[in-house]
Amino acid sequence: MTPVRNIVLVHGGFVDGSGWRGVYDELTWDGLRVHIVQNPTLSLAGDVRATRRVLDGLDGPAVLVGHSYGGAVISEAGHHPNVASLVYVTAFAPDKGESVDSLTVGAPAPPVLPPADGFLLLDRDRFAGWFAADLPDQVAAFMADSQVPWGVDALRGPVAEPAWKHRPSWYVLATQDRMIPPPTQRMxxxxxxxxxxxxxxxxxVHISQPAAVADLIRQAAAG
Structure with missing residues (x-):
């Protein structure tokens, strides 16, 4: 099998694609061509379209990578003919008919503020402890203050047919994650x-340990 040279990185909720910088640096040093999707995070369907636009422009097969809510996006967008494999980074991997919302029922509730105009934000003062506990205080504070409002429609968007049923997949399980409990990740x-x-x-973890995340992406790219 010829190694895959294209990597497409999909961010999750509350953040944007800049969080992939460390992983981007690791992979581009190896000569891989890395593409970063900037999701509007208004709806799952809209984010799938944004991802497919990037995939449409590739010159060959790609590893499609999703962090957090980005896992739902790649589960739906991963049927694209340019997708060779999937990598989930402490991410949601919904089955048919499931959404991020349905997969979090019964789990400890993150400190999400009440919806405002159809958008969600995490409580700024509790952001670090829940989302970024292993990052320097200043980095976590910046992330808390630069949050991207996450559309409720994105959270509730169901996956029609998960691509992981048709593509090989890899998974980075973060053992100290509070946003997606490790048992849920493992399941x-x-x-x-x-x-x-x-x-x-x-x-x-993709920010605090980009080398570990990049290593698994390299494995997926090597087939």
Whole structure:
């Protein structure tokens, strides 16, 4: 099998694509061509369209990577013919008819503020402890103050047919994640048949440990 050279990175809720910078640097140093999707995070369907636009412009197959809510996006967008494999980074991997909202029922509730005009934000004062506990205080504070409002329609958008049923997948499981409990991550990874690597890290493990995340992406690219 010829190694894949294109990597497409999809961010999750409350943040934007800049969080992938460390992973981007790791992979581009290896000569991989890395593309970063900037999701509007207004609706799942809209974010899938944004991802497919990037995939449409590629010159060959790609590894499609999603963090957090981005896992729902790649589960829907991953049927694109340019997608060779999927990598979930402490991410949601919904089955048919599931959404981020349905997968969080019964789990400890993150400190999400009440919806305002159809958008969600995390409580600024509790952001670090829940989302970015292993990042420097100043970095976590900046992330809390630069949050991207997350559309309720994105949170509730169901996946029609998960691409992980048709593509090989890998999963980075963050053992200290509070946003997506590790048992939930493990359940999703196991039913998807993903190759799992456990990393001691928070929900922001792609920022705190970009080398570990990039290593798994390299494995997926190598086939």
């Amino acid at each position: 999703m990874a196991e039913r998807a048949g993903s190759t799992v690597v456990e990393v001691i890290g928070s929900h922001a």
